[in-house]
Each structure stands twice: as structure tokens, then as C-alpha cells.
Amino acid sequence: MSDDEPSGRDEEYLPIAEHGLIGDLRTAALVGTDGRVDWFCAPRFDSPSVFGSLLDARRGGYWEIAPVCQVATRNQFYFPDTNILITRMLTADGIVEIQDFMPVLRDRDPHHRQRLVRRVVNVRGRMRLAARIAPRLNYGRDPHRLEPMPDGVRFVGASLTLWLRSSIALEVDGSDARAEFDLGGGESVLFDLEADTGAGTPDACAVNPAAAEQLFEATVAFWRRWLRQSTYTGRWREMVHRSALTLKLLTHEPSGAVVAAPTLGLPEQVGGARNWDYRYVWIRDAAFSLYALLRLGFTQEAQAFMDWLTGRLREATDGVEGPLRVVYSIDGHADLPEEVLEHWEGYRGSSPVRTGNGASGQRQLDIYGELIDSVYLFDKYGVGISHESWTDLCAVLDWLMEHWDSADESIWETRAGQQHHTYSRLMCWVAVERMIRMARRRGLPGDLGRWTTVRDRIYHQIMARGWDPRARTFVQRLSADPDRPPEDILDASLLLMPMVKFVSPADPRFRSTVDAIAGRLVADSLVFRYDPEQAPDGLDGTEGTFSICSFWWVEALARTGEVEQARLALEKMFTYANHVGLYAEQIGLTGEHLGNFPQAFTHLALISSAINLDRAMG
Missing domain, CATH: 1.50.10.10 (Glycosyltransferase)
Incomplete structure (x- = not known):
């Protein structure tokens, strides 16, 4: 293949612009308008990737959440004055949104828990959704084993362990985790992926609705408090x-x-x-x-x-x-x-x-x-x-x-x-x-x-x-x-x-x-x-x-x-x-x-x- 010829797999790659960014001031993740996390390195920006399908759709790894039925329209925006990303999908069965964020802790806390939180909320109608979490550690070079946990699963690699907790049951599918679930109007499901940074065993109660809402509100407050320091009052x-x-x-x-x-x-x-x-x-x-x-x-x-x-x-x-x-x-x-x-x-x-x-x-x-x-x-x-x-x-x-x-x-x-x-x-x-x-x-x-x-x-x-x-x-x-x-x-x-x-x-x-x-x-x-x-x-x-x-x-x-x-x-x-x-x-x-x-x-x-x-x- 010459340098001028694309791979022929263009349909597997979203345009670069079709992404939003979330982060916790340690690392960041790209989330596509299709609800897929296709780039995430942990625990730092320059660490090897956990999800890298942005650079190889087959071998890079990803975390996908999407309706089972056909999606008519996709929209993405930031929760006002924050870095919390909202992806909305409109279908014949209803409307669902995915709220993606990474909680931020102040004061350079050495016990910072690095978490990628995904809250799926059904806005209207009734819908069936599917999720697949397929990490490929160290740029897809390191194998990992998957261990079931009472409230989720654990991905154990040679140099990184990931804890995935969920408010619904997860199935083991080879080295991946998957789930299908139904949501009625106003119902929600929570996923919480945590990189093991030495802060101890994840808190098992963190995937209940009250804890998720508290975490969401704390993240909103952090970003808005930070932005209030801006002295810019101009036209743009x-x-x-x-x-x-x-x-x-x-x-x-x-x-x-x-x-x-x-x-x-x-x-x-x-x-x-x-x-x-x-x-x-x-x-x-x-x-x-x-x-x-x-x-x-x-x-x-x-x-x-x-x-x-x-x-x-x-x-x-x-x-x-x-x-x-x-x-x-x-x-x-x-x-x-x-x-x-x-x-x-x-x-x-x-x-x-x-x-x-x-x-x-x-x-x-x-x-x-x-x-x-x-x-x-x-x-x-x-x-x-x-x-x-x-x-x-x-x-x-x-x-x-x-x-x-x-x-x-x-x-x-x-x-x-x-x-x-x-x-x-x-x-x-x-x-x-x-x-x-x-x-x-x-x-x-x-x-x-x-x-x-x-x-x-x-x-x-x-x-x-x-x-x-x-x-x-x-x-x-x-x-x-x-x-x-x-x-x-x-x-x-x-x-x-x-x-x-x-x-x-x-x-x-x-x-x-x-x-x-x-x-x-x-x-x-x-x-x-x-x-x-x-x-x-x-x-x-x-x-x-x-x-x-x-x-x-x-x-x-x-x-x-x-x-x-x-x-x-x-x-x-x-x-x-x-x-x-x-x-x-x-x-x-x-x-x-x-x-x-x-x-x-x-x-x-x-x-x-x-x-x-x-x-x-x-």
C-alpha cells in the first residue's frame, strides 16, 4: 500500500472532528459521537493506551455503548461551563444520552482515583442498548485476563489493572466484557472504569445512583469554580x-x-x-x-x-x-x-x-x-x-x-x-x-x-x-x-x-x-x-x-x-x-x-x- 492510499476501512473510523474530550488533569479520553471511547491512556497522557481503536479499529481496543436499533441522529455537547461530555442518540424507539466524565480531585492528591464514568440515561421512550468494553493494553501488545467481580469485572494486565463496576450485570466474552439492557423513560445505568493507581480497592457503593449523582455534581462544581477565575468579558x-x-x-x-x-x-x-x-x-x-x-x-x-x-x-x-x-x-x-x-x-x-x-x-x-x-x-x-x-x-x-x-x-x-x-x-x-x-x-x-x-x-x-x-x-x-x-x-x-x-x-x-x-x-x-x-x-x-x-x-x-x-x-x-x-x-x-x-x-x-x-x- 502506498502512502497516498487509505486502508479501505474508512467506515470503521469516525472523522477526527467527530470527538469530544474529557479528562481528569492526569490523562484524557476521546469519545466519539457514536458513543465509543476510542482513545484513552492510563494513568498519564503519555502512558500506553488502554483504548486505541482511533489508530487501529481492529486491534486498538474500545468501549462502546449504543442502542441496538438504528440511530437516526447523534448530537454531542458539553454540559455548560464544564468538561462533562453529553452524547445524545435519537432513534425510532426514543432518546438516550450518555454522560461521560472523569472526576477531578484537587491539591495534587497522591491517592487520586482515576475513573472514567459513563452514565446512560433514557430521556424518552423505551430502548434496548448494548455495551462492550474491550481494552487492549500497552498499545494492544499486552494480553490480559478478565476476572468476574461481584459488581463487575477486573482486567488484569502485566503492568496495569482496570476495575470495571456496573449497576447491571456484565457478561464475560473472551477477554472483553459485554452487556445488553433495556431502559425505560427516566431510567439509567452506570459504568465506572478505574485504573489501579495504588489508591486501594475501589469503593463498591460508587455505582449506586446517589453516588453517581454526587460525583456528577462535584465534577460540575469543580469546572465551574475554575472557570469563574477567567477575566475575559469580550465578544467571543x-x-x-x-x-x-x-x-x-x-x-x-x-x-x-x-x-x-x-x-x-x-x-x-x-x-x-x-x-x-x-x-x-x-x-x-x-x-x-x-x-x-x-x-x-x-x-x-x-x-x-x-x-x-x-x-x-x-x-x-x-x-x-x-x-x-x-x-x-x-x-x-x-x-x-x-x-x-x-x-x-x-x-x-x-x-x-x-x-x-x-x-x-x-x-x-x-x-x-x-x-x-x-x-x-x-x-x-x-x-x-x-x-x-x-x-x-x-x-x-x-x-x-x-x-x-x-x-x-x-x-x-x-x-x-x-x-x-x-x-x-x-x-x-x-x-x-x-x-x-x-x-x-x-x-x-x-x-x-x-x-x-x-x-x-x-x-x-x-x-x-x-x-x-x-x-x-x-x-x-x-x-x-x-x-x-x-x-x-x-x-x-x-x-x-x-x-x-x-x-x-x-x-x-x-x-x-x-x-x-x-x-x-x-x-x-x-x-x-x-x-x-x-x-x-x-x-x-x-x-x-x-x-x-x-x-x-x-x-x-x-x-x-x-x-x-x-x-x-x-x-x-x-x-x-x-x-x-x-x-x-x-x-x-x-x-x-x-x-x-x-x-x-x-x-x-x-x-x-x-x-x-x-x-x-x-
Whole structure:
């Protein structure tokens, strides 16, 4: 089978967009509009999967609940201002809904019970339903035995045990559990799947109706209490708050880390090979997330991430590729070797399916600017950074002083060899400039003379070698010779130039760059990150438009005074969200979601663009 050909099993895979997300700030699960949990890792985001039919319909494992009769209509929505997901199915026999949620405990409780609760409620009529719980542990590689229990069953694997309790009797079917049951109007059935995290034997009374209702109400109260901290009162409250709730779901509360997405292997092109594992902490993504959370008033999350980041700064070493890695595991490990799951076919035949991420070994100089800019904002709007953190930052900056003029893979993590990227130079300028600002504002010690000299050198290099006077645009890569113009290759990351205060949005150079991007990278409101035919990235296949670039486009229009165009572009982008307001990494030719889902980077860009457009509109 070629990379361009899907597997022929498309009917077995829901579109990526046909899912909602639930979670408990440790891990998350995707629930399809068909009532199937087809992605769930336990006990952490980056743990091996329990249910993985999203990436292999036959061998991945799933948890399905559905009416036996034909379903005419399916709807899915979030219980207002929460991350509790409701899936409703309308049939000739009546209406049933599945309430899916994962209870959240505060205070980083080490005895947290990790539970996936599914309450099935008959809204109208009388209906027969079927459930099948078919875990496939360790990405479907580990067998398990099934042990009947008085109130359910237990799945016992080599490295994970799952307790499934139910308010109805379950049947053993090989290594799976199943049930068929009738529900009349107003009747309900409860299922409670708990991962053994060392918290002790599950409470047998937790599957009675009163306990289920109490758990539901406590989960509602948690999410609404958290969301009340938001300071956003602008025009797009529903979309901004859904993005904030999504970012919170992608936060690993015990460590403070923010993962890029809860999934791996979802393709940038169906049938293609651009499939990556995003269940880790990218310094860049997390730094932008910190900015978005600070803008909305969520200072506790910002402080938790700063604590995580402080640990990485403390561990920084003068390695070949820099003192910091591009991507880390949730608990701060940088060794994330890529492994191919050869036994999985991939989403609709999109292989290989990879775990781990080879970007962890790349040099991406831009991360230092994004990191230090987020620290600058935290220092300005949070509680301030400590002496130890400042000392660590100065050590990181000392390394950058010596290496900023180097080639790297930059923000898009290309695999075509290191280049001298304009965006990386831009963010190196940001790193030095923000350190100067912090030192001056707070009187902190630093070699301001040297820092200022390097900052100005970077500025002049970008203006001389990152600007194409013929095309009148900033370009993706610096020219090798300051006396010769660079290649005319556009890059949407350069839309950030005024946002990081490198140029004024009224600067003629930036405005002409915006015009060039509009003509060559923008399709309606959707924006490609670059043209891979002009700038080969070392990867086979094609990709869709990048949703984060589309929101950067909105913000660039707003900052250049094109407020009406910005508003129209933002409203168009909202139409590409899925039915519950979530975005994958990319949007394809026909509006389909592509890439890992949902992506933190996209949702934080939505928040930033909405806030700045609100400000521009007054």
C-alpha cells in the first residue's frame, strides 16, 4: 500500500472532528459521537493506551455503548461551563444520552482515583442498548485476563489493572466484557472504569445512583469554580472559555506541565506518513500556553508551569544542541526515542504510527525567546521570579550569546537539515530583549552592555539578510551573503513580528509581508505555514493549513488596522471548529480536521487573537 492510499476501512473510523474530550488533569479520553471511547491512556497522557481503536479499529481496543436499533441522529455537547461530555442518540424507539466524565480531585492528591464514568440515561421512550468494553493494553501488545467481580469485572494486565463496576450485570466474552439492557423513560445505568493507581480497592457503593449523582455534581462544581477565575468579558466568550477549558484539560496537575495534545499518530494527510506523538511538553507550546492563561487571569496554572520550568532550568546543561531540550516528558525527561508500532495500521491506514518524538534531539533556537518572553510576562503580571530562576536564566542566556548565529530546525521541526531561519533569529532577539527589560525594570544584575550589543546585532542581521528587497517581504531563511538577497520563501511564523514587538504593525516592511502572505499562503481565512515545494522539509506527502497560523493571521490583521477583515477571518475560523468547539492541528482541503486533536497551540492562539481583536474593536 502506498502512502497516498487509505486502508479501505474508512467506515470503521469516525472523522477526527467527530470527538469530544474529557479528562481528569492526569490523562484524557476521546469519545466519539457514536458513543465509543476510542482513545484513552492510563494513568498519564503519555502512558500506553488502554483504548486505541482511533489508530487501529481492529486491534486498538474500545468501549462502546449504543442502542441496538438504528440511530437516526447523534448530537454531542458539553454540559455548560464544564468538561462533562453529553452524547445524545435519537432513534425510532426514543432518546438516550450518555454522560461521560472523569472526576477531578484537587491539591495534587497522591491517592487520586482515576475513573472514567459513563452514565446512560433514557430521556424518552423505551430502548434496548448494548455495551462492550474491550481494552487492549500497552498499545494492544499486552494480553490480559478478565476476572468476574461481584459488581463487575477486573482486567488484569502485566503492568496495569482496570476495575470495571456496573449497576447491571456484565457478561464475560473472551477477554472483553459485554452487556445488553433495556431502559425505560427516566431510567439509567452506570459504568465506572478505574485504573489501579495504588489508591486501594475501589469503593463498591460508587455505582449506586446517589453516588453517581454526587460525583456528577462535584465534577460540575469543580469546572465551574475554575472557570469563574477567567477575566475575559469580550465578544467571543463561549469560544474563548471553551479553549481555556481545553487548555486546562491538557494540564498535568501533579507536575504543572502542559502537553501539546492528548493523542499520537493522527495524520496530517490521510494515508500519509506525517504522524507524530504530541503527548509531551514542548517548551514553545507551553510557553505560549502560559501567556494565554495569564491573559485570562489563571495565575495558579501559570505558577504551576513556572515551577515545572524552573526544574528544567535547574537541570540545564551546556549540551551540543543547547542547555534546554525542545520537548520533554511530563516529568521532565528529554530522552523520547521514536518507536514505530508496526502492528497498528494507523488512522484510516495512515502509517507509521510512532510513539516518542525525534524532535527532542533537534536544535530549535526559537524556544529560548518563547521561554524567556513567557517568564517576562509571568514576572510582570504574576508573582515575580526568584533569584535562583534569574540566575538560571542568565546561564541560559550566556549560552545563547555564543550560539544565536547558528543553523537550526526552528519552529516547524523540519527534517531536511539545519538552516538559518529568520524566525529563530527573531526569537533570539526576543530572548535578549526581554532579559534586558527584566533587568532594568527590577534592577536585576546582568551584563547589559554585552546583551544590548548582541540584541542590536541580531536586529540588523534580520533586517539585512531576512528581508528580500525584490519581493518586499521578510522570508523564511537568511541569505548566506548580506550583499545578496535571500530566497523568496514565505513563512507564516513571521506574522508574529509585531506581536513580539520586533517591528511596529505599521512598519512598511511588515505590511508588505502581510500582503505577500495574503496572496501566497492564505486560502480564505486558512493559512499554510509555508510552501513545501519552495522549501522542502524532508518529509513525504502534503499537509493542511495550520490552525495556529490562521489565528496569527487574525491577530496580524487586527494589529495592522484591518479590523473588519480580522473579524471576518475570526468568525470564519470559528466555523472550522468541531461541534463542541475543538480544533485539530490542521484543516484539510474540504474542511476536515487533520493532525493531533485537540491541539493546545491552536486553542491558545484563538484566545490571543480574540483578546487582541476585542481590544482593536474597542
